[in-house]
Amino acid sequence: MSGTDVIGIIGGGGWLGRALGRAMLRQTFVDPRALVVSSRSGHCSGYEEWPQVRMFRDNRALAAQADVVVLSVRPEDFDAIDIQAPGKLVISLMAGVPANLISQRTKSRRVVRAMPNAAAEIGRSYTPWFSLVEASAKERTFVQSMFETCGQADEVPQESDIDYMTGLTGSGPALPALVSQAMINHAIARGLAPSVARRAVKSVVAGASQLLAADDVDIPSVIDTFLAYDGTTAAALAAMQRSGLEPAIHAGLEAAEARAMSMSAERNG
């Protein structure tokens, strides 16, 4: 791997492909002349600041140009992707598509599965990644650095970790959004103006996320601090636990994992 490798993103105009492409360009991880992207139409919006980025409709032509191929189409669209990439690094962002199948179809053993989330758009994704075959030190650095352009990243030892984390972290803002909506619904039911309820909850979630993101803040100690304070927040935390918040969250994470695993199993036939 080298800084001059050409990176090709199949589905580079989509939600995640574009977020990754733009993050790599912004952070100068890739030169715009070394980025190729494809879409069904052959035009991807979002790259206007970098006119040297080349755009393709033909994925075979993209794969022929690229040293590294990123697959960022929806899982159900993978069957229509007919590319050969022997010896090339193939990085899939797809949920529920097993690495072995990607390897068979692309004719490359150098397959990485990664699972970013929607916060890639603002450089705040968390991206676990798994390599089908033992990655070389250079490859490891390349993949890790690629995903660090849009947030934090960790290599994980087993492919099943990716299926699990598809729900845990791949869902991005969706799970906190559901909790936030429950708070908004309650506030509106209590008579707050909807605009005030939405502003109040968005503000508390945004503030909390910044507080919790600090390196020296440990989540259990935040909870313990409020429990020890023994005031209104402690009453809320205890009532939520008694009402089954934790089992509800666990059920959600298990459902996402089960869905990812069944998608993989269906594809493996």
Ligand SMILES: NC(=O)c1ccc[n+]([C@@H]2O[C@H](COP(=O)([O-])OP(=O)(O)OC[C@H]3O[C@@H](n4cnc5c(N)ncnc54)[C@H](O)[C@@H]3O)[C@@H](O)[C@H]2O)c1
């Ligand atoms: N969006 C997320 O938060 C998220 C998080 C983790 C993983 N993923 C995975 O990332 C992948 C992409 O998801 P997304 O949300 O960006 O979807 P998306 O629908 O926004 O983007 C997919 C893009 O692929 C394009 N496409 C489809 N067939 C194509 C083809 N034959 N050639 C070229 N382009 C083609 C579509 O037109 C679209 O622009 C999915 O496999 C998904 O499982 C998404």
